[in-house]
Amino acid sequence: MLNLILNFVSACRTSDLRVSTAEVIDSVRQLELVNVLDEDQFRSTLRANFAKSRREQRDFDRMYDLFFHDMRPDAELDPDNTRKNEMREALEQMRQETSDDEISQAIFDFLAGDPIPYLKEIQRLETQAEEASKALKSNLSQLSSRLEVMLRINQTRNRLLQFQGDNQSEGLPGKNQGMASHMLERLEVANRMLTQDTRPHNDGLKQINTYDKQYSGLGERPFSNLTEIEIEQMRTVIDQLVRKMKDIMSRRYASRNKGKLDVKKTLRTAQRYLGIPIEIRYRQKPLRKSKIVTLCDVSGSVWSAARFMLNMIYSMQDCFSDVKSFAFVSGPTNITDIFEKHEVNKAIEKVITDTDINFDAHTDYGEMLTQFHRDHLNLLSKKTTLIIVGDARTNYHNPCEQLLDEMRSKCRRVIWLNPEPEQFWGTGDSEMSTYKAYCHEVRPCRNLNQLIYFIEDLVF
Amino acid sequence: MIGFESVEDVQQKLESVDYIPSREIATVVYLAAATQKPILVEGPAGSGKTELARAIARSLDLRKIRLQCYEGLDEAKALYEWEYAKQLLYTQMIKEKINDLISASSSISEAVDKIAEQENAFFSERFLLARPLLQAITSDEPVVLLIDEIDKSDPEFEAFLLELLGDFQVSIPELGIWKANHIPIVLLTSNNYRDMSDALKRRCIHLYIDYPEKELEKRIVKLKIPGIEARLADQLVETINKIRDLDLKKRPCISETIDWAKALMVLQINDLSPEVLSDTINVICKYQVDTKMVRESMDKVLE
Numbered sequence: 001m002l003n004l005i006l007n008f009v010s011a012c013r014t015s016d017l018r019v020s021t022a023e024v025i026d027s028v029r030q031l032e033l034v035n036v037l038d039e040d041q042f043r044s045t046l047r048a049n050f051a052k053s054r055r056e057q058r059d060f061d062r063m064y065d066l067f068f069h070d071m072r073p074d075a076e077l078d079p080d081n082t083r084k085n086e087m088r089e090a091l092e093q094m095r096q097e098t099s100d101d102e103i104s105q106a107i108f109d110f111l112a113g114d115p116i117p118y119l120k121e122i123q124r125l126e127t128q129a130e131e132a133s134k135a136l137k138s139n140l141s142q143l144s145s146r147l148e149v150m151l152r153i154n155q156t157r158n159r160l161l162q163f164q165g166d167n168q169s170e171g172l173p174g175k176n177q178g179m180a181s182h183m184l185e186r187l188e189v190a191n192r193m194l195t196q197d198t199r200p201h202n203d204g205l206k207q208i209n210t211y212d213k214q215y216s217g218l219g220e221r222p223f224s225n226l227t228e229i230e231i232e233q234m235r236t237v238i239d240q241l242v243r244k245m246k247d248i249m250s251r252r253y254a255s256r257n258k259g260k261l262d263v264k265k266t267l268r269t270a271q272r273y274l275g276i277p278i279e280i281r282y283r284q285k286p287l288r289k290s291k292i293v294t295l296c297d298v299s300g301s302v303w304s305a306a307r308f309m310l311n312m313i314y315s316m317q318d319c320f321s322d323v324k325s326f327a328f329v330s331g332p333t334n335i336t337d338i339f340e341k342h343e344v345n346k347a348i349e350k351v352i353t354d355t356d357i358n359f360d361a362h363t364d365y366g367e368m369l370t371q372f373h374r375d376h377l378n379l380l381s382k383k384t385t386l387i388i389v390g391d392a393r394t395n396y397h398n399p400c401e402q403l404l405d406e407m408r409s410k411c412r413r414v415i416w417l418n419p420e421p422e423q424f425w426g427t428g429d430s431e432m433s434t435y436k437a438y439c440h441e442v443r444p445c446r447n448l449n450q451l452i453y454f455i456e457d458l459v460f
Numbered sequence: 461m462i463g464f465e466s467v468e469d470v471q472q473k474l475e476s477v478d479y480i481p482s483r484e485i486a487t488v489v490y491l492a493a494a495t496q497k498p499i500l501v502e503g504p505a506g507s508g509k510t511e512l513a514r515a516i517a518r519s520l521d522l523r524k525i526r527l528q529c530y531e532g533l534d535e536a537k538a539l540y541e542w543e544y545a546k547q548l549l550y551t552q553m554i555k556e557k558i559n560d561l562i563s564a565s566s567s568i569s570e571a572v573d574k575i576a577e578q579e580n581a582f583f584s585e586r587f588l589l590a591r592p593l594l595q596a597i598t599s600d601e602p603v604v605l606l607i608d609e610i611d612k613s614d615p616e617f618e619a620f621l622l623e624l625l626g627d628f629q630v631s632i633p634e635l636g637i638w639k640a641n642h643i644p645i646v647l648l649t650s651n652n653y654r655d656m657s658d659a660l661k662r663r664c665i666h667l668y669i670d671y672p673e674k675e676l677e678k679r680i681v682k683l684k685i686p687g688i689e690a691r692l693a694d695q696l697v698e699t700i701n702k703i704r705d706l707d708l709k710k711r712p713c714i715s716e717t718i719d720w721a722k723a724l725m726v727l728q729i730n731d732l733s734p735e736v737l738s739d740t741i742n743v744i745c746k747y748q749v750d751t752k753m754v755r756e757s758m759d760k761v762l763e
Contacts, residue, residue, distance in 0.1 A: 020662055030491045034467060041467055044487035052661035054502050054652065054668050263544035382615040412654055440654065
């Protein structure tokens with residue numbers, strides 16, 4: 001029993017579920033308390049200990065089904081182990097005939113009942129990083145290695161069919177037949193694992209579609225269709241709005257001083273005046289100011305929305321304890337300095353003229369995430385809200401969504417603003433549905449009303 | 461040991477207080493009680509997370525202590541606080557007594573020593589204002605401690621909780637370390653507003669309460685609303701399940717199903733029709749857009 005659990009644990013670990021030793025000990029101890037023959041109880045016990053959030057449950061369920069259902073028939077098929085040995089021999093023979101590259105070996109291990117090498121192989125495929133930027137970028141290398149595994153599976157399938165046929169012609173039907181078909185079934189499982197969707201459950205996702213239509217006309221015009229005059233008008237509106245919100249905020253700061261009497265502090269200051277409480281101190285609740293990191297796609301149409309957002313965020317800077325911003329087309333460029341030194345509208349111009357952003361390059365979200373992850377991960381902490389503004393159109397490059405997942409685990413919230421209307425998300429080269437699984441919140445942001453609604457949510 | 465004897469026992473006891481648990485819920489509750497670990501409960505709003513804590517408390521006949529988390533919640537509100545005002549008042553009132561005490565002393569340091577001897581009188585439980593967490597730990601009998609919406613609290617508070625959940629003891633500098641008299645059954649609920657830290661997750665066992673299976677939901681409705689006709693209950697649950705399949709902003713949960721059933725009982729309606737659904741839809745859908753969507757797909761929902 002213990003061995004079985006330990007094998008299962010190592011299978012879970014290879015597919016990126018973090019299971020600590022303490023959790024293994026807990027689960028083994030708990031299994032003694034429940035009726036392990038009742039699958040519901042057995043499964044619930046393992047699940048309660050190994051998958052500690054809804055996001056991990058899908059991974060767990062997949063591993064559980066693989067381990068205890070798809071791979072299990074071994075024990076049932078042959079109680080006395082003879083079949084198993086025969087099968088192993090047959091597999092060993094086939095293994096020697098094939099070339100000994102890692103993938104084939106892993107597949108044979110999988111057939112023989114040890115899924116771990118194969119899981120590692122799949123895990124490697126999924127997290128495979130794109131090699132450093134070449135002249136021509138694509139996510140072909142990931143696709144092609146996937147293809148390679150598929151080819152190997154096909155090879156193995158042919159080999160198995162041949163094995164099945166051989167035996168038939170030799171007049172050994174029956175048990176070898178069963179053995180071969182059993183192995184073929186297992187190969188199907190391997191194939192299925194390669195093609196299935198590995199996105200986690202994301203029930204907590206807040207998807208905002210509605211908003212208050214505060215401003216009609218200008219408020220409803222998509223950012224991308226604004227004329228010069230309208231941009232000027234827009235700025236006035238934003239200025240007014242920012243002033244209004246700042247008012248509300250400062251009123252809030254003022255009112256927090258009217259809290260309850262803080263006896264401790266009052267007594268302490270009273271010491272100075274012979275113990276007479278001349279100065280009354282109130283309990284001040286420090287308002288939680290969040291840190292903000294923004295990643296803005298500055299290519300083409302998206303920039304029009306991104307700059308208005310930056311405009312607002314920086315106008316309200318004193319509502320946040322720290323604002324860092326990056327602009328990207330393919331790699332992120334730190335534009336915090338520009339915004340700190342210059343007035344907002346000037347800064348927006350400067351981003352285009354004074355930085356080394358290559359506006360002609362193709363947008364590459366994967367590359368951006370890779371570089372951000374490599375160079376700036378230390379900016380993210382449990383107090384940071386990460387805001388990404390972009391259409392998630394990756395030009396068919398590798399989206400590298402695992403990096404976003406890792407960034408999510410480092411910060412408080414990940415919010416994705418998409419300037420495209422929602423019906424276009426996930427069409428063509430848009431990876432929105434992929435990234436969505438790793439965000440806390442996604443919202444369309446293509447006109448002023450939506451932007452205002454978002455900023456209000458963020459500040460209050 | 462307090463609690464339950466087996467998974468079946470959990471199921472029976474919870475059912476006896478009108479909470480029908482799924483097999484998974486029963487297993488996790490049993491394990492948590494048996495190994496004295498906290499349960500981290502996740503699930504959509506209205507799926508009965510808080511209700512579970514209430515049901516456990518009722519089924520074991522224990523007191524339930526609840527701590528609602530919010531941004532800015534700190535130790536003073538969650539654990540304990542000295543009542544300075546009360547201390548001050550007492551000092552004023554017994555001023556003469558203190559004077560008597562030190563009048564005989566010849567030097568200041570002697571007087572200070574004498575007062576120091578009486579320190580216990582001021583830093584005693586009398587002046588300690590116990591907040592929910594301290595109440596749970598110092599209670600004379602076992603309790604159920606519900607820490608609601610832990611995801612709304614700050615990361616600092618989460619870190620502070622770790623100490624408590626790990627050892628079930630708190631240290632009060634003036635009084636020393638207080639160990640729990642009885643280890644409470646702890647439930648933490650989360651709505652997934654943010655991810656919890658790994659350290660916290662490691663100390664808990666995890667439970668996800670999903671929308672109940674149809675059969676289970678029918679049983680729950682019949683149990684909660686005894687007067688309901690079986691046919692109507694079936695119809696109701698089927699409809700709710702179809703509404704859940706729609707792409708809604710907030711899908712109706714078990715609590716909405718029950719509210720709806722209650723509403724229909726009050727209105728004395730025994731059969732679902734498009735008009736009925738349209739009239740009572742506000743019980744099920746909490747957003748204007750959702751209401752609109754259900755109205756539009758009325759024929760699909762009511763087959």
